Amino acid sequence: MQLLGKLEIKSPERIARFLNTEHVGRIATMDERGYPQVIPMNFVFLDGFIYLHSHIRGEKLDNIRRNPKAGFEVDRELEFLPSYFEDPHDASLADTLYVSVVIKGAAHIVSDLAEKSRALNGLMEKYQPEGGYTPITPPMSVLDHVAVIRVSPVSVRGKYKIGQTLAARARTELAEKILKRSSQTAEETLKVMGFAVAGGKLEMIDEPVW
Known part of the structure; x- marks a missing residue:
């Protein structure tokens, strides 16, 4: 629960x-x-x-x-x-x-x-x-x-x-895996998760608490 x-x-x-x-x-x-x-x-x-x-x-x-x-x-x-x-x-x-x-x-x-x-x-x-x-x-x-x-x-x-149940480090590691896999939806998913991609690197810009 x-x-x-x-x-x-x-x-x-x-x-x-x-x-x-x-x-x-x-x-x-x-x-x-x-x-x-x-x-x-x-x-x-x-x-x-x-x-x-x-x-x-x-x-x-x-x-x-x-x-x-x-x-x-x-x-x-x-x-x-x-x-x-x-x-x-x-x-x-x-x-x-x-x-x-x-x-x-x-x-x-x-x-x-x-x-x-x-x-x-x-x-x-x-x-x-x-x-x-x-x-x-x-x-x-x-x-x-x-x-x-x-x-x-x-x-x-x-x-x-969107990874909100994970600790910050684990959530970042998940985001890095999504970025590396590079699916068609990866960029939008990372944005929803609270990450921005700049120069191929991730930056956390928002806490995913809704």
């Missing part, structure tokens, strides 16, 4: 920042036979709610009308840590650095046109920040041809594993 506490994101601001930078989340609803249906979707975190847009007909909408209880999950795999970082003879030591947020709450199909417009504009601002579109307003007919789902959180839990 102590380790789980160290992996939990304590900062609501960090959770909001993570949700606002990720592009794909997964909504889980219950189908008519009681099985969870999980669908990856674009989303925006706005005013404390998750908003998603959808076709006006579909199984997930039927699920929500029947049972509003829903889950929503977002994750980012930062870096796979090969087992040989620890022991070349023990494959069980392979690990992954990651960030994730899991939300439980109530899903609702938005009918208010002002809220619907605000959610769709929020989605556009997130995914098309360069602009080049006409903002949506309540009188527009496009609102009749798209559904907007709001997930109202009952609980929000964030977890992260």
Whole structure:
């Protein structure tokens, strides 16, 4: 339990920042036979709610009308840590650095046109920040041809594993191994871990405590 506490994101601001930078989340609803249906979707975190847009007909909408209880999950795999970082003879030591947020709450199909417009504009601002579109307003007919789902959180839990449970020296050694392995995600992972790379050398610039 102590380790789980160290992996939990304590900062609501960090959770909001993570949700606002990720592009794909997964909504889980219950189908008519009681099985969870999980669908990856674009989303925006706005005013404390998750908003998603959808076709006006579909199984997930039927699920929500029947049972509003829903889950929503977002994750980012930062870096796979090969087992040989620890022991070349023990494959069980392979690990992954990651960030994730899991939300439980109530899903609702938005009918208010002002809220619907605000959610769709929020989605556009997130995914098309360069602009080049006409903002949506309540009188527009496009609102009749798209559904907007709001997930109202009952609980929000964030977890992260970026070496924060390690002593400073061990965390630096892990960062050096990641730098040497030089995967496609290494530079971004090191940044999240609190390291900068200058001239091929590491510099610790931030404590990874969220």
